[in-house]
Amino acid sequence: MTEGKWDEKFRTFLKKYYWDNILQLANDYPDQRSLYVDFSDLEIFDRELADELLFHPDDVIPSADNALQDIDLPVEKSLEDARVRFVKIPNKIPNRDLRSKHLLQLVAIDGMIRKATEVRPKILNAAFKCMRCEHITMLPQTELKFVEPMECEEETCGRKGPFKIMINQSLFIDAQKLQVQESPENLKGGSQPQSLDVDVEDDLAGIVKPGDRVIINGILRSHQRTTREGKSPFYDLVLHANSIEYVDQEFDELAISPEDEEEILALSNNPEIYNKVIKSIAPSIYGYEDVKEALSLQLFSGVPKHLPDGSRVRGDIHMLFVGDPGVAKSQLLRYMVKLAPRGVFASGKSASSSGLTAAAVRDDLGDGRWTLEAGALVMADMGIASIDEMDKMSSEDKSALHEAMEQQTISVAKAGIIATLKSRCALLGAANPKYGRFDRYEGIAQQISMPPALMSRFDMIFVLLDTPNEDMDSRIARHILKSHYAGELSEQRKNIMSSEITQDQVDEHMEVVKPDIDPDLLRKYVAYARRNIYPVMEDDARDHLVKFYMDLRKMGEGKDSPVPVTARQLEALVRLAEASARLRLSNVATMDDAKRTTRIVYACLKQVGVD
Ligand code: ADP
Ligand code: MG
Numbered sequence: 001m002t003e004g005k006w007d008e009k010f011r012t013f014l015k016k017y018y019w020d021n022i023l024q025l026a027n028d029y030p031d032q033r034s035l036y037v038d039f040s041d042l043e044i045f046d047r048e049l050a051d052e053l054l055f056h057p058d059d060v061i062p063s064a065d066n067a068l069q070d071i072d073l074p075v076e077k078s079l080e081d082a083r084v085r086f087v088k089i090p091n092k093i094p095n096r097d098l099r100s101k102h103l104l105q106l107v108a109i110d111g112m113i114r115k116a117t118e119v120r121p122k123i124l125n126a127a128f129k130c131m132r133c134e135h136i137t138m139l140p141q142t143e144l145k146f147v148e149p150m151e152c153e154e155e156t157c158g159r160k161g162p163f164k165i166m167i168n169q170s171l172f173i174d175a176q177k178l179q180v181q182e183s184p185e186n187l188k189g190g191s192q193p194q195s196l197d198v199d200v201e202d203d204l205a206g207i208v209k210p211g212d213r214v215i216i217n218g219i220l221r222s223h224q225r226t227t228r229e230g231k232s233p234f235y236d237l238v239l240h241a242n243s244i245e246y247v248d249q250e251f252d253e254l255a256i257s258p259e260d261e262e263e264i265l266a267l268s269n270n271p272e273i274y275n276k277v278i279k280s281i282a283p284s285i286y287g288y289e290d291v292k293e294a295l296s297l298q299l300f301s302g303v304p305k306h307l308p309d310g311s312r313v314r315g316d317i318h319m320l321f322v323g324d325p326g327v328a329k330s331q332l333l334r335y336m337v338k339l340a341p342r343g344v345f346a347s348g349k350s351a352s353s354s355g356l357t358a359a360a361v362r363d364d365l366g367d368g369r370w371t372l373e374a375g376a377l378v379m380a381d382m383g384i385a386s387i388d389e390m391d392k393m394s395s396e397d398k399s400a401l402h403e404a405m406e407q408q409t410i411s412v413a414k415a416g417i418i419a420t421l422k423s424r425c426a427l428l429g430a431a432n433p434k435y436g437r438f439d440r441y442e443g444i445a446q447q448i449s450m451p452p453a454l455m456s457r458f459d460m461i462f463v464l465l466d467t468p469n470e471d472m473d474s475r476i477a478r479h480i481l482k483s484h485y486a487g488e489l490s491e492q493r494k495n496i497m498s499s500e501i502t503q504d505q506v507d508e509h510m511e512v513v514k515p516d517i518d519p520d521l522l523r524k525y526v527a528y529a530r531r532n533i534y535p536v537m538e539d540d541a542r543d544h545l546v547k548f549y550m551d552l553r554k555m556g557e558g559k560d561s562p563v564p565v566t567a568r569q570l571e572a573l574v575r576l577a578e579a580s581a582r583l584r585l586s587n588v589a590t591m592d593d594a595k596r597t598t599r600i601v602y603a604c605l606k607q608v609g610v611d
Helices: 009-027 039-045 048-054 058-067 258-268 274-279 287-299 329-339 395-406 468-494 503-513 519-532 539-556 567-583 591-608
Strands: 032-040 083-087 105-119 120-130 138-139 163-164 170-183 197-200 213-227 230-246 321-322 343-347 360-362 368-374 382-389 409-414 417-421 424-429 460-464
Touching: 009 058, 032 039, 039 048, 039 083, 048 230, 048 519, 058 083, 058 213, 083 230, 105 230, 105 395, 120 567, 170 213, 230 287, 258 274, 258 519, 258 567, 274 567, 287 329, 287 424, 287 460, 287 519, 287 567, 287 591, 321 329, 329 343, 329 382, 329 424, 329 519, 343 368, 360 409, 360 417, 368 417, 395 409, 395 460, 395 503, 460 591, 539 567, 539 591, 567 591
Parallel strands: 032 083, 197 230, 321 424, 321 460, 343 382, 382 424
Antiparallel strands: 105 170, 105 213, 105 368, 120 138, 120 163, 120 170, 170 197, 213 230, 360 368, 409 417
């Protein structure tokens, strides 16, 4: 091994800072092959070396590996395949900001794993046997393509083959490709997430799965694209992973400062808090108070429960809008994606091969190998998944949804890929009726071609009808025009203060469409409540819900009820009451919360036709 420029420094560093970890590694080697080094330790040891690592990792990392592999151990053991892996890299760059200047630097990318291929051996150093003289020629392989010897390296032979590859004398490594996508919480205003391909090798292969939140530290490299015409001047980016860190799944979302907390607590004590939240949901959409109240509760969600028998009852509230076209269903869905701390939007008829849940596919990422790809419900884990046009879902998605909505997991078993992914999210769905318009006299399930078993997994189903009504129509029309006008006015005001538009005019129009609570604050408020508030139900509140449920069952008896009233309905009532308590940051769900719940559920069932 040739001595690298930084080997000596790393030997000193490792001995001084990581001696105990190295002894531990020697003990566990070769099951453990990686020594994890915190970047800040290196920075304290030698600032210049730390900078070199960030900007010239291809020179520095081999030195670190050399130093570790040659270190003098007090025990008889060789660490010849051990690696140094650096974590807590400060060079954190959002996926969308990666530029050519970052090429060949050590960068940290955070996001969610969207796809992961199977783990497969990759040849590093190939052994070729000359079929004439039997001499073995070793040939190190490149990243991009498999290379074969030009001629036998045995001097007296020197012929051009033929050669036979000797698998047992070649050197292989485990390899896997991942695709990491920006996490929903880091996307501003529901913009489309960007993704990056990642190569992982050796002991990093096979440790993450789609849906995991991670930080991947690695060297940014590029591969030249090839098209049918030949080599293209464009390069694709690929991250060569040096280490993978897990991100705390529950709490690494929005940062809430002490000032934010003060504001949140003050807001929760406002007696008008329910109205304020409702008025902050899609203010440009007129009316729909019941729907917006239900959406408010969905944002806060109930509390998941772990039963003594090991099963789990979800806290997330699933909602479905069914109805005529043009009644703002899609608009409401899109608004909720922006508002929720973690929101993902998808369409039931989406072209993506993973569909809504997850799928094993053969695609470019794996060069034809099987790849497990997470769909919207996995990417929305711990958030809200808005799924538009649910009536157009594929039948695979329909059947996978049963498990995804109730157990909140998605199991995939296909072509050697066996995995269970998490989908702990609330589903907000919208569906259009089959015949274009909703028919009051036909069951909902038939009209949106969704099996009743799937329908019963929604905590609430709202039917939104487009019934012409002069008074209502004129109010909606005014509201729509006002909101359009308000947007335009504020734009113009930004450019030039036009003399024809007065400040009062602007304010009057903005008033109509401005959310009561600023969306950034509301998002933090929701995150705060979901992190800190775990309401418990008072006895009389519980009795109220039980009585309401019993009455519903009685009403449903014997009739062809449009939606079946099952025990799920009782769980739904509990979730909604808990969400109602959470909304005002209270740890007790009271009679008031129970009454709010039964009022909304009653309103919702009435328009579905249970009355
Ligand atoms: P859907 O998904 O139900 O077919 P959309 O969400 O695409 O309908 O809405 C169609 C348009 O009508 C949108 O521009 C929406 O803003 C408008 N619209 C419908 N109902 C209302 C309402 N109550 N208030 C404001 N705008 C509305
Ligand atoms: Mg729509």
